[in-house]
Each structure stands twice: as structure tokens, then as C-alpha cells.
Amino acid sequence: MTKSSNELLSDREFLRKIEKLKKLYPEEKSALLAMLHLCQSEMGYISLEIQEFIAKELKLSPAHIKGVVTFYEMFFDKPKGRNLIQVCRTLPCMLAGGEILFEHISTKLGIKEGQTTSDGKWTLMTVECLACCDKGPAIMINDTLYTRVSPREFDEIIKDYR
Amino acid sequence: MALVWIDGKEIVVEKNETLLQAALREGIYIPYYCYHPSLSIVGQCRMCLVKIEGMPKLMTACNTYVPELPKEKKIDGKYDMKVYTRTEEVKEARRGILEFLLLNHPLDCPICDQAGECQLQIYSYEYGNARSDFRFEKLHFPKRVELGEHIVYDAERCIKCTRCIRFCNEITKTQELTLIDRGANTYVDTFEGKKLNNPYSVCTVDICPVGALTFKEFRFKERVWFLQGSNSVCPECSRNCAIRVDTYKGEIMRIVPRFNPEVNNYFMCDFGRLLSERIKNKELRNSPAIKENGAFKVKSEKEFYTTLLSKITRKYNSNEVSVILSGRMTNEEIEAYKVFSLIVFGEVVGEFLYVTGDEDKILIKKEKRANYFGAKTLKMKFTKENEDVTHLIKNKKLVVIIRENVFKGKKEEDIKKNAPSLETVVTFDTFFTETAQLSDFYVPLAGWFEMEGTVINFNGQLQKISKCITPPKGRKPFYDVVSTVLTILKDMDTSDFKSEKTKEIESIKKVLEEFKNREVMNKGFYPWFKEVKNAIPEIKNLSLKDLTSFGIFLKESGNG
């Protein structure tokens, strides 16, 4: 999960997967999102070198890849922490105390939105609706959804993560 | 083909035409930002909303094609679509769109270079609210980003119309630009380390409807409402892109492309555009000068030409004379040169220097001088491609150079070595170049933007250049120089020519006599333009009025 770009680009397995993805779609370009997902899962983020590599593979411009990477919230073009906390910031969650929760998380971890803790454990982000408006405030840590999270519960939850 | 009713006007819309294109063609006013005639259609800005009968919502005119309805379904029995562009609903929608566009737009018109030609200003004035209801802090974006060598980007001013991105994708196909991030945080950027440095990059500034992209060389130089635009033609290659030269108080501030569908569409290359920067700080002289004891001495016009003519007129055989001409000469100047040569050398001598360079498939052409095809049409001789000039001056006694810097980077000894017999070098040029410094006689000519004339491009398009700035009195176009020469010759004592052959003097007189009645003695552009008309049969009956800003197409000239 934490390979460097060079390691990844010299990884035979990875290159084989890329070739496979290219053939999967009627048009090569369509493989872009799948490739990005693959890279993200391999590296944790999509570095500039990888972006350029994909651009070359798919005969697109690097700028275009950059546009796609920055467009989707789940792609990262910079290294992120081991765990990702996504806090819903939409109105229902905010009304249910999302703001207080977010501030609690922020002070507890000592980071602001979009930042990573110095030990590389946590990255904090706000997202639009997590589709749990009836059970706000909602947060998502990595791929696990937590609803009706109070600050105290949050403290309990994060104990399980390394 | 469909019939559309727009605000009471019946318009026929072609099949591949959108509503906006049809409306603009018919002079119906619909505001837009992202639409550009030579770019693809994206419907990004939503400014061109119109009311279409039968549609629940307002539609963007720029990407609405008109289908042809079956006969029984036609509205009012004959229309395929009924469109309203001036209802309150539409105006309200435009006001709303403008408010959205201006939510995070800084109010910095006083320092913005686009102010005065900014579409946001124009439409705000027309549709916008006097003040915004947005009371929160505006979003902040990167400012003063150097996207490329000549381009500065201000993301706060950007309205994300993506014209620049589409230009790079579709016209230059270099694809440097992209939209970064999403939603309200979107802005334009390049990939790291890959700047917007293609040969047409500054065109993005032209097509930017707001002040987000600014031309670095023109940045903060002058407000656009002070500028005076004059139509001209780019002299840097045989494409002859139509340009507008913006001047302020006799100084060229910038060069922008002018729409000419036959030549350059809406664009021009950066090289041509930066001509305005290149001609700055070049040494200029304002009166003719003669080299005496190694230093140039300024002479009065009459004294100068008397000395010059008595030194060169019919003194050499034509094989002792070499005249190097330039594709920077306009048709009128070429025609005037023919007269000059006829009188001074007894026949039309001289070769055009054929300078070539890179070319691409968009605009830049191989021939690096503007008027080769004019010279070709006027039946002048050319040198071979990019030839060295040494053999041209070898064994010659007199060398006349017009508008070319042939001795660039050469010293006097080099020339002496190549051409020991060389007696006199006469240079006619705008700038006081190295060649001019090495010559014995130097005549300053009016520059490309300082004179009137006509030029013919590679495709046979005849265009007119106009006087964008007025040069000082001593700097004239070459045709005015020839007019002066003719006037002075008329008054000169023939014994000054130092020619023993009375026959030749008689022939000079004969030529003079002929030209006396042809009005070319009167200085100015028009009589020489008449000469050009006489020389090219195709435009015999052309008047200056017929020469619109697009110019006219000559079938016989040109490559194809």
C-alpha cells in the first residue's frame, strides 16, 4: 500500500494489470478511472510520476489526468495518512452537532481540514453528504461508516485504529 | 433546414447550426461567454439562456440544435421552434447567472487589464445587479500564476468558460491546460512542469472573455480605452495574419489578431505578436546620412540624393551592380523600385532574398517575409532558398540593399575579403542595422507599421496595411523615396551624372518624361497603388473601397 512511484513503475505485476485494464474497455480512454483506482490502492495516492505514466499509456495529456484526479474527492495527488476521517458537513449533520464533532476531532488530532498528523496516522477531511441524514452526525473512517457520533464516541472509535 | 421564430423574426437554421449561431448570424443579440465560433461547444457558462416555447426550463442557445418537425406538429403552422430572447424571465435568468459568476469574482476592475473589453463588465452593465447579495468572504484562488512565458493567470477572475482549455485541445492540440478541482474551487492550471508555452499561447488571452488570462508583455501598460487600433497585416511570414495594432500616443502597445476567415481566422502566432516587443529599443535614424571618413554625416534631403544619384546613376554596367531586395517590401514599394532601377541602372535588376524557416500546420508558413507572393506576382527574381549573400556581392562594384540586414554579424574586413572590388554600398532600411553601419549611404525607411501599402499572402490574398503610427518626416516608405528621387532628378543638371554617354542621359530623360504624366511624382500611397493595379491585371478595376478588412483573393498568384 505504500510503494513509491519508482517501485510501482518497476513492478511487473502492476504493469500487467495496467495492460489488462487497457484491453478491458472498447476505448482505451475509458480505462482511466479504473487505472487511477488501481494506482491509489497500490500507492495510497497518485503521484505526479504515475499521472504522467498513465497519460502516456492512454495517450492523454498529463494535464487531463491531473484534472480528473483533482476532480474526484477519493483520489489524492498528495500522500495521505494511514487512516482517513471524512466528516459530513451537509446541513442535517451540521444541525445534529456535526460542527461540534468536527471541532472536537480537529483539536483532538491537532490538525485542520485536509491536513495529516505528523505521525502520518490520520488525515482529516470534510465531505458532502454521506447519505445518512437521518442519523447525523455521520463520519466515515476509511471505508467504515459511523452514525450518530458524539465526541465521546469518537474517542472510543479511534482507539481501534493503528 | 428549419424555420425558427426568434422575437418576431423568421430565421432559417441550417442542420449543423445551433440556435446561437443562427441568431448571431441574423443579428439577434444573445450574450455568451464560453461559445467561440472556432471552438467546440460546451454550454459551460449558461449565459445564453433563452426561452423556447414548449420547454419547461430555459435552454442554452449555444448547444441547441433545431430539429425539423413533421408538418402537422409545426408551431403556428410553419415554425419548427419559437424562441424568446427578451422576456423578463430570460433577463432574470441572465441576471441570476451573472450573479453566480460574480460571486467570487474580485471587484478589481481598476487594476484589471481586461477592463474596457471585458464581457463581464459589458453584460453586468446590461443585465447585472448593481450590487451583490453575497455577504460572505469571497473564495480565494491563486493569483498571478505564470501559466506560461507570456501568460499570467488570475484564478479569482476566471469564470471557467474553458475557452482557453478548448483552444489548447482543439486548435494547437497541445493540451497543456485543464480544470483543477471541482465545484466552487475549480480553476485552470497546467500539469506540474509543463507550462503553457506553445507557439500560439497568447491567443488564449485574446479569447478569454474576462481578465483571468493576461498578456505579460502588455500587463498594466495601458488601459484599453486609451488605445487606438489600426488594421494591418503581420509581416513575419507569408501567412500575412490580419492584425490590429493598438497604439497609444504614437507607441505600439500591443498587436492582436483580427478576424479574417480567409487568412488566419481569429488567431495569430506569438512570434508575430511579440513583434511589438522586438522592434522596441532598436536604433532608429530619422534622416539620410552619408559616410564620410568612417562616420555618418546627416545631410539635407536634396544634398543627399544629389550626391547619391550622381554617384550611382548609370555609372556601372548591370553586371557590376547587385541589388538585394526584401519580401518586407510592399507591392507599391516593389513597383516603385522597378521605376528606380529603370532610371538608375537602365533596366530592372535585383533579386529577392528568399528567407525560409520553420512552418507548422496551423498558421506559421515557411517563407519568413510577408510579401514574397507580391513580388512573384509582380514578376521579380528570387535567390535560392536561404542562400548566403557572399556570392551576390562578389565582383560587384555597387551593392544596394533594401529592407534586409544581410551583413548581420559581419565586419568590414569580411566584406572586403569577399568583394575587394566593392566601391559603394547603399542601404535602405527602417532600423540602423549592422548592414546600414557598413554601408556608404544610409536611407531610413518607414517601418511596416508606419506606411500604407498592399501585400499578397501565400494564398493570393491581397490585403492592405495602414499607417498605425506616423513616422518622423525623414523616414519615408520606399515609394516616397523614389518619388523624391524622381523630383530631384527632374531638377538636376544632367552633367552631374558624370556619364560620358549622352545616349544614357537621353534615356533617363525619356523615362522621366514618361513618369511625369503618371502622377507618381506626387508623393503618397495612392499613385503607386495605381501602378500596382496596372501591373496586376486581376485588380485593374479595384478601388481602395473594395479592399475591405478581409482583403481580396487573387486567383493567379500564390502557391495553389
Next chain:
Amino acid sequence: MIVKRPVLKWWERLYLPVVEDGLLTTFRHLFKKKVTVQYPEERWVPPEGFRGAPVLLTGLDGREKCTSCKLCMFICPPQAIRIVAGETEHPIEKYPQEFYIDYGLCIFCGYCQEVCPCEAIWLKHEFELADFDRTNLIFGKDKLLQMGRQEPYLKGKEKPLKKG
């Protein structure tokens, strides 16, 4: 509106009583208090809103407020203002590299003050600008800013920037 000519009585048409009236009126003024200001000894204090010499103001950060938008240069009826714009590192990217006002041309109309979006130019109460040399009347940026700093009655009277 049509003002009707009054029909005059016969003694009025004689003109003499009116003349006498007028003469008496002017005669009374012979002895009234004189209003002349004896200029070099007495000095006139301009009222608020008086339009004197236009000067440049400095903002609270000590920088000139002018952003060199050249609107004053554009609006100035006698074209007495000349600005050369320049670029700075400051977040406000533009500043006037050179700023000249020719008081020999200025007509003190106040358009520049009115048009200025940054409230950087202000018509001071100063009106004694005469000089023997015209070239001395062309004031550069330094001098204009210095004159602006000496403006005591502007303190605390700066209008807040318009919102919007």
C-alpha cells in the same frame, strides 16, 4: 411659463421715479460695510467641500491608495493628469510608477476625486499655487503624496469603501 409684461401707470412710464429709486438705493450702499477681503493681509478660509489642489492620499498602511487605474487620466477634461503604471509585489498588483498632475492645466473641477474608485485622489483646500515657472507647476508623485499627508481636515473623515 409666460411672464406678462406689467401695464405701467403714467408716472411709472415717466421713468423718473424709478430712476430716483435706483439712485437712492445705490447711494445707501456708499456707506455700507465693505466686504472685500484684503488678500495678502487677510486670508480667506475655504469652506468644507472647497475644491483646491488635487493631491494623492496614503492608506493606513502608508502605501499610496492609488492603483493606477487611470480613470482620472481618462475623465480629466484638460488632460492634466499623466500616470505610468507599474507592478508591485503587494497583493494589490498595480501601483503608479509615475503620477503627474499639471496644476497649470488643472481646472479644479473635482472629476478626478469623484471618479476615483480607491478614493486616492482628493481636492485639498490649498489654492495658492501660483508660480513664475510653468514647469514648477507639474507636481510628481512624491510631492502629491506629501501634500496629501499634510491634510489635517481629512483625518477621521474618510468614507468607508463602498460595499459590493
Next chain:
Amino acid sequence: MVNILIPAIIKIVVVLGVLLTAVAYTTLAERKISAYLQDRYGPNRVGPFGLFQPVADGIKFFFKEDITPKRVFRVTYYLAPMCTLIPALITFAVIPFGESVSLNGTSYRLWIAENMDLGLVYLLAVSSLGVYGIILAGLSSNNKYSLLGSLRSVNQVVSYEIALGLGILPIAISCGGFNLDEIVRAQEKGIWFVVPHFVAFLIFLVAIFAETNRLPFDLPEGESELVGGYHTEYSGLRFAMFFMGEYANMITASALIVILFFGGWSLTFIKYEIFGSILAAILSVLVFCAKVAFFVFFFIWVRWTLPRFRYDQVMNLMWARLLPAGFLYLLIVGLFYFLLE
């Protein structure tokens, strides 16, 4: 011969000197009075109360550049200012300004043209000469304003000459002659003519205002419409001559009013005989000067009070009002004396 010539020359020099000084100070008076009437101070920088202002003005006029416009008719252009000034000055010759002085047994009249019987006629004749200067100036200036001004002037002066005559004739009838000294003497004995001949006085006053081109009859100059009228194209000393002529005319006119209607130097209740010859002469001259000064003041006062007439009003006043009134009054006076005889 010498006995006559030397006193005459002395009188001429003295009178001319006094007159020109008076003209200079009248200009100051004009400015001062106009200022005071308008709640100002007027010139007060040159000397105490601005008393040296006329000197400064004079110096200025002398050193000012004299501009001759292109395409003027030179001869008359240069002649015109003199034509205005000289008649204005020589009119004063027939004005008696005091009692006689006895020196060494000889009696000298304080009158340049001693005992001139046709004094009034001379006066009328010479004063109408002044209009030639204006005509010439207007015609030769090559300027439409000048031309219009001079045209108006001629019309006005010629018209009002009649009214002037009609104002004088009743006096002449009642005195039996045109001798100005006799007119003064006639008033010395009885009452000032202003009382019995009030109508004549009014007519004469209006006419003399028009004759001197003073407001409300300053149509020839009419700054607001004709720039400067006939003297638009003049500058420097030539303009000064027009200026002086105008003011000299004003003083002469005042003197004439004083002599004709206000008893000259006479004071009705005090007889000069009681003072002795020299003192009487000095006193009489002073009294005369005081009266003239008052009328000069009156001229100025009127100028800064009344607005200018319109041209048609000027003509209407003359031909429709003053002329019938004058003739009627002349008829009445004539009949009166006819019946008296």
C-alpha cells in the same frame, strides 16, 4: 498783443493741466465710487487710498504695447483717437469758471475765450465734432463690433444733439443771448435756472448723458454685446486717448450743466464782492469746481445705478418723448416772453 497772449497762454496751460489731472482723477473716482456703491473698497494699493492709481494707470498706458491690427485703414485709424480727445479738450475754452481778477489795475476774466458771445453755439458745434473720432475709429478698425458701435454712436449723438439744443434754447431765450458769462450773471441776480426751467433741465440732462456716451446711453461701447464698441481694436496710448476724451467730455458736460442751470460759480445768497478781488476769484473757482465735481459724481452715480437702454428704446425716447416735450416747452417759453414784451 503780448498783453492778451501771455495771460491767454497761462490760462490755457493752467486749465489744460487742471483738466487733464481732473480727467485722471475722475477715472480714479469712477473706480472708487463704483466700488463703494457695490460694497467694495476699490483701488487702495498705490499710495494712500489708491491716490496714485491714475499715475500708475498712466504709466501703464504709456508702456503698454500698441497693437495695430492687420488690414485696418491706417490714416483714419491713427487719426481717430485724436479726433475724440481734441474736441473734448477745446470745448473747455468757452467755459467761464470764476469771477474776474484785478491785478495791477488790469482785470482778467477767468475764461479762455474771453467774452465769446456765441459760446453756446461754439460748444454745440465743437462737441458734435467728437463723434467723428468715433466714426473713424469704427470704420477703420476692420472689425464688425467697432463698426456697429460707431454706427450706433453716430445715430445717438446726432439724434440727441437736437434734444441738447432744445434744452439750451429756453435758457438762451430767457437770457437773450448765447454768452455763457451772461447766463451766469443772469442767475447770479435771481434764481438758478434749474427752478424755472426744470423741464429744460431734464431734457438737457438726458441729452448730455447721451452726448457723452455715458450709461444708460453707452450703446457705442456696450461691453456685453459689442466687446468694446468702437475702441475694441485700440490699445495702449491710443485707447488712453479715447478714454481721456470720454472723461474730459464728462467734465465739460458737468461744467455746462452747472453754468446753464446751477448758476455757474454763483452762490445765490453770498455776494463775492465782499471778499475782495483775488479772494473772490479763488472762492468762485472753488465753488465752481465743487459744483462740477458734484455733477461728475452724479454721472458716475448714474452709471453704476441704471442699466443700459436697448437701441430702439434710445431712439424712441429721443424722437417720441424728448423732441415733442422740448418743442412744447420751447413754445411755452417763447410765448411767455413774447407776451411779456
